[in-house]
Amino acid sequence: MACTKPPSAPRNANFNINETALFLEWSPPSDMGGRKDLTYSVICKKCGSDPSQCELCGGGIRFIPRHTGLTNSSVTVLDFVAYANYTFEIEAMNGVSELSFSPKQFAAITVTTDQEAPSFIGMLRKDWASQNSIALSWKEPDYHNEVILDYEIKYFEKENEELTYSSTKSKAPSVIITGLKPATKYIFHIRIRTASGYRGYSPKFEFETGDETSDMAAEQGQILVITTAAVGGFTLLVILTLFFLITGRCQWYIKAKMNSEEKRQSQLQNGHLQFPGVKTYVDPDTYEDPSLAVHVFAKEIDPSRIRIERVIGAGEFGEVCSGRLRTPAKREIPVAIKTLKGGYMERQRKDFLREASIMGQFDHPNIIRLEGVVTKSRPVMIVVEYMENGSLDSFLRKHDGHFTVIQLVGMLRGIASGMKYLSDMGYVHRDLAARNILVNSNLVCKVSDFGLSRILEDDPEAAYTTTGGKIPIRWTAPEAIAYRKFSSASDAWSYGIVMWEVMSYGERPYWEMCNQDVILSIEEGYRLPAPMGCPASLHQLMLHCWHKERNLRPRFMDIVNFLDKLIRNPSSLHTMVEDILGIPESPGDVPEYPVFVSVTDWLDSIKMGQYATNFLVAGFTSLDLVSRMSIDDIRRTGIALIGHQRRIVSSIQTLRIQIMHIQEKGFHV
The missing domain is CATH 2.60.40.10 (Immunoglobulins)
Known part of the structure; x- marks a missing residue:
């Protein structure tokens, strides 16, 4: 040799x-x-x-x-x-x-x-400690060039020597860290973030949580305060009760009766029974005049407070711009502005403002926030919070392979939390996809695009169905495609597709398959294989979301709880699907696929024909050898682009399932 x-x-x-x-x-x-x-x-x-x-x-x-x-x-x-x-x-x-x-x-x-960063935190002080919590504070550094956006606090058990650590953020120069172990020493250090970026971490500070005696002392102090307050409150209540009984019992009774009647009337407003403490979504179309709904749920903004800076995209009804909105407190905040193009018909104006009527009912950190509308002058505008990183699918494609698994799970958790909020309100999105998730500078994902929750007309991903109308086939549950049965369960199916998009860094679901092939494959039991680098636990959650029986799919509350457990126990994310021997289970049979005569044919079918020479030179000359390839084998062929590696891994997993399916029928590959 x-x-x-x-x-x-x-x-x-x-x-x-x-x-x-x-x-x-x-x-x-x-x-x-x-x-x-x-x-x-x-x-x-x-x-x-x-x-x-x-x-x-x-x-x-x-x-x-x-x-x-x-x-x-x-x-x-x-x-x-x-x-x-x-x-x-x-x-x-x-x-x-x-x-x-x-x-x-x-x-x-x-x-x-070349970015400028703020000063170090020089001293960290422990204000108090209990068995499971520590309160910390520090002096805000003297730094005048930029505004400090927030502080990141990193901490870990002293005995672990930073093998595993946690972090949290605070906008104020103080924080309460919870979920700690009793009588345990922890190491803390802090860094500062401005618009320019992070500074390095401060020196390390060591503090210890309290034991049972410290908590008993704290509880005794709390009992003393509560007892004192209770005695004082009871005395005041007796005095006030005597006062009302003597001076105004009749007037008080009449007023209470009127308030009770008003409350009952408000619960039946617009024909929707509203229960105390439960916020329910109200469909704008239930109003006698739907155009009035926008004034009920959205705030009218004086156009003089809006400054449009540049066009950042095109919406269904007109341009989408970025700009600034001057708040009543004279502070300017960045916003995105959707405008209604001139020459519109009244029906288009109602459809345009319908989205604002929907958004204005929501208040959640993972739902895009409506700032207000402009309806009394032209152009008609919808003003929402500005999301610096744009849509999730394009953001992930731009940063392919740049995030840790725990960061991706954090994004998924945010989306699930927003969908849980919508589901609890009784709202069905109908078009949940990564392109309709927006990402801000802190990687917070927010559900958006509520205007497309009606029948889709201009979406390039949509296709006509047998029941009429257009829906995004690749993201939609089978019962919604066939019978237009949209529900939180069909949103859960779409969420599973979003999970796949996130873990594959914005890959197109079902790749180059046409919409009709996607529908037939799903009916026959095919489900998307796990993307490369996807933890087995996440792919199992995807498969649960894609259950044929909608009643057996997880609720968004279950999804949030499951992702929280993964985040609290990151070691559960270490097992990757490709590390597991055998073939991952699919909830049904695998459909027939075209027969590939050669490796080149197979690569051409997944739009990777440019790598045919790489496979042949590396010795992978047959489909049988290709089906046994590992990730390291793929890397050794010289394929450097992570996105291309990921697509080939997914296709090999599908190829293995196909080979197994053929062999089970008694045929040779």
Whole structure:
């Protein structure tokens, strides 16, 4: 055999930087050295104005997952310093690299962090502690160039040595940390965020939670306060009761009677019985004049308070712009403005304002917030909060592979929380999809686009059904497609598709299949396979959402509780679907697929024909060999784009299911 050698340097090194993290990505070397055991190492150097004056970054910089022994061609860098020049040297290595006397070959990339960041927190103080909680406070640093947006507090048990940690945020210079263990020492440190980004963490501070005796003392103090307040309150109540009995018993009785009658009338307003403490969605179409509903649920805004800055998109009825809204407190806030184009008909105006009538009834952190409407002048406008990162699907495609699984689960939890709120109000969305989820600068996901909860006319993803009207086939439950039976259960099906979109970083559901093939495949029991890197527990939740019987699908309350358990126990997310031996269960039979004669045919069918040579050179010349490929095998073919790796993994999983299905019928593959 020919001697092997170290690989050449990685190619096409590039970076992407945001407020909190720096993402490095590169392509595999052109020469692998005749070996397959390829890994990468990243060395960080901090440089001054003179490029020759560089020193190693030291322990201040963190690499996720690590800086040596990398098998993926990407790494995330955290805790970098503002206004600094960093040089990253990326070296490819294999089993003989350490034996070579030749100079190391690496790809170098220089990054300048030109954002300005606030000062450190110098001192952290413990105000009080109980068995399970600690109250902390600190002095706001003297920093005048930018407004401090919030503080991030990171904490972990001292004994764990930061193997597992938690974090929380606070807008004020104080916080109460709950859910801690009794009589346990914890390490805390804080960093600050402005519009420019994060500063490094403060020094570490050590505090201990209380034990039972400290809680008993606190409870005794609380009992004393409560007892004193109760005695005083009872005395005051007796005095007031005597006063009313003596001076105004008759008047009080008459007024109470009138209030009771008014309350009963308000509960029957517009024909909708309203129960105390329960907010119920009111369909604007139930009003005698639906155009009046917008004035009931939405606030009229003086157009002089709105400043339109630029066009950011096109809506169903006109342009969508970004701008500023001056609040009554003379403070300007960023907003998105939907405008109604000129030459509209009255029906279009009613449909346009109908969305505001719906949005104005909702008040939840994961539902897009309506600021108000402009109806008394032209153009007619709907003003909502501004979401800096736009729609979720395009945001994920732009940042493919850049988030941890726990971050993606956090996004899914936010969407589920918003949908639980809508479900509790009795509202059915009908068009839940990643394109209708908006993302702000803090990665908070909010459900939007309530105007499309009616029959869709202009949506490119929609298709005509046998019952008339247009609906988004790839996101819609079978009973809604066939019989137009929309419910919270059909929204749960759509939520499962959104989960798949998030875990695949914005991949198109069912890829290039036409809508009719999607309908037939679902009827025959086919379900989307798990995306690459998807935890098994999340894919199981997707399959539950896609249950054929709608009554057996999880409620949004169940989904939120399940995701909360995963977030509280991140180790449950470590098991990936591709790590499990065997084929994941699907809730039905697998439909017939076209027969692929060769690897090239199969790659062409999933729009990956450009990689046919990669597969053949790597020795994967038959579909039987392809069906046994692992993720590492796919990476060794030289496919560097994470999105393409993910699509191939999903297709291989489908290919395995198809092969198993054929073999079960007694045929040879």
